[in-house]
Amino acid sequence: MADHKVTVEQLPSGKWACFLHLPDHDQPIDLGKQFKNDEQAENWLNVSESVTAIDMMIRKYKKTA
16 A cells, blocks of 8 residues: 655745645645644654544545545
């Protein structure tokens, strides 16, 4: 199931967010959390909440594809 990628990117507001990239979806999908710095965003990717968010988005966007 490694057909996706997650990146940490800075938003125009200066905050950081995690984005899910799926092969059949043109735009990155915002995972819904914002952080003060990239380190906090990277750390969030190591907790179960992020795994749940990623799994939910994969299921959501695979159904609509």
